[in-house]
Amino acid sequence: MAELRPDRSRDAAFAWIAAAATLATILVAHVAPARGPAPQPIALSPAEDPGCREWTDSCRVCTRDADGVHCSTPGFACQREALRCSAR
Known part of the structure; x- marks a missing residue:
């Protein structure tokens, strides 16, 4: 069995250290x-x-009343827009 040269084992050690440091950074x-600022x-x-x-829309x-929410039926060629409150 061939022996590893000393510089190869040193390179492997540095690779393992770099991988461990990267993993630790990601975990932390x-x-x-x-x-950061509190979420809005x-x-x-x-x-x-x-x-x-x-x-x-x-x-x-x-409309919302005591019985719940009631919505009208949309027209045939309706083009919806963003929802907006029309009465408070």
Whole structure:
């Protein structure tokens, strides 16, 4: 069996050290708590906003009352837009 030259074993040791350091860095990055600004609350869509009584997407109108949510039927050639609250 051939013996390894001393410089090859040293190179292998450095490769293992580099791999271990890389793995440790990745693990610490995933385990350490995030240090940034506090997350901002996600804006609610009008359908999820309890203060919005009526909303539309320019195709149908939805209303919220004591019985729940009721939406109209969209027209034949409707082109939807972003939801927006039309009555609070």
